[in-house]
Amino acid sequence: MITQKTLTLPVYSRGIHLVTNLIVNELGNLPEVGLVNFFMKHTSASLTINENADASVRTDFQNFIDKLIPDNTSYFTHKQEGKDDMPSHIKHSFIGTSITIPISNGKLNLGTWQGIFLCEFRDKAKNRTIVITIYS
Amino acid sequence: MITQKTLTLPVYSRGIHLVTNLIVNELGNLPEVGLVNFFMKHTSASLTINENADASVRTDFQNFIDKLIPDNTSYFTHKQEGKDDMPSHIKHSFIGTSITIPISNGKLNLGTWQGIFLCEFRDKAKNRTIVITIYS
Amino acid sequence: MITQKTLTLPVYSRGIHLVTNLIVNELGNLPEVGLVNFFMKHTSASLTINENADASVRTDFQNFIDKLIPDNTSYFTHKQEGKDDMPSHIKHSFIGTSITIPISNGKLNLGTWQGIFLCEFRDKAKNRTIVITIYS
Numbered sequence A, B, C: 001m002i003t004q005k006t007l008t009l010p011v012y013s014r015g016i017h018l019v020t021n022l023i024v025n026e027l028g029n030l031p032e033v034g035l036v037n038f039f040m041k042h043t044s045a046s047l048t049i050n051e052n053a054d055a056s057v058r059t060d061f062q063n064f065i066d067k068l069i070p071d072n073t074s075y076f077t078h079k080q081e082g083k084d085d086m087p088s089h090i091k092h093s094f095i096g097t098s099i100t101i102p103i104s105n106g107k108l109n110l111g112t113w114q115g116i117f118l119c120e121f122r123d124k125a126k127n128r129t130i131v132i133t134i135y136s
Helices: A020-027 A057-068 A087-095 B018-027 B056-066 B085-095 C022-028 C057-068 C085-095
Strands: A001-009 A017-018 A031-039 A045-049 A098-104 A114-120 A131-134 B002-009 B015-018 B033-040 B045-051 B098-103 B114-120 B130-135 C001-006 C016-017 C033-038 C047-052 C100-104 C114-120 C130-134
Touching: A001 A020, A001 B033, A017 A057, A020 A114, A020 A131, A020 B098, A020 C016, A020 C100, A031 A045, A031 B098, A031 C001, A031 C130, A045 A087, A045 A098, A057 A087, A057 A114, A057 B114, A057 C085, A087 B033, A087 B045, A087 B056, A087 C085, A098 B098, A098 C033, A098 C100, A098 C130, B002 C016, B015 B056, B018 B114, B018 B130, B033 B045, B033 C100, B045 B085, B045 B098, B045 C057, B056 B085, B056 B114, B085 C022, B085 C057, B085 C085, B098 C100, B130 C033, B130 C130, C001 C022, C016 C057, C022 C114, C022 C130, C033 C047, C047 C057, C047 C085, C047 C100, C057 C114, C085 C100, C100 C130
Parallel strands: none
Antiparallel strands: A001 A131, A017 A114, A031 A098, A031 A131, A045 A114, B002 B130, B015 B114, B033 B098, B033 B130, B045 B114, C001 C130, C016 C114, C033 C100, C033 C130, C047 C114
16 A cells, blocks of 8 residues: 655755654654655755764764865856755765655654754755655 | 566766656556656666756766766776776765655656766666566 | 565674675565565664675775775764764765665566675674565
């Protein structure tokens, strides 16, 4: 059985944000066993799973990825929308477009330290829409 | 319900190529709601989703990944097949082996600016085979 | 139909390890056609698919990722658990939390040269638990 819903997230500033609770609250009743796919309908933001307990992980992550794929990369030509545009697209493909999480005993089967991160790569962020598909 | 097909792509040159239409044309009738997984059966090419409108995104992406993971990396030892071989394998794991896309209203539910990219990392490229699995 | 099991792997040293056989042996009888998702319940280890024949790929991969995301990155603040902790989290999001593989003719439909790698990013590694979800 497949169920699907669309979720529009609030606007987040450029950075890495823990959104586990926000997303879990939208899921409603889950099947006993299954899988859920969260698909980001944008090319300059990503979802990823990482350490949920210490906010310094998010800060260090952001600083690292901003230095690895810098806004001021001299040879980028895709820059009509600003110097953060092309780096955002590259970050998107490195981190990915969707995440898949198993459902067990009616809950997301995340490890103790796993949380869902929204990675907002743009300076002037917009609402981001994700498609949630649950199959069981 | 699960359906599956194998698709062999034409040979592409080293670089990033927009293949959305080519792939969508192979899908045939889709279910109303579901998910589709595209799995690359190779370790030196990848599929990813990114900005479909401006070809400069593909060029900038290629230039960036070629500089980040350069062919002339001095300490690589896996180089019998050429200096582009080991970088291709690393790029593959960074970008990934498969992508999953939701199906809604009988179509791939991609965002307005989302397209499917074939990333061909080898100089002497070959036909690439992907396995398409649709579940609904 | 969905079936699910949890697999706890033996402890591996920091590095990249070929675990295809170990994992396939745990799968038991597979359906004729389907998909299987392998989900890592940790934030400092990953699964990826890459070249299975030449062990030098694993060594070169490890050396590259250790230089790209170095333990001695000066500005990391998340380091109570050691200097390898924050790099491990970043590597996890770059390589990913789960992999999905098609099942065809009752077997994992991997390409000839594709194998499953366990990427253990920590110096003092622990047992890693993965959730295997098979749908058909």
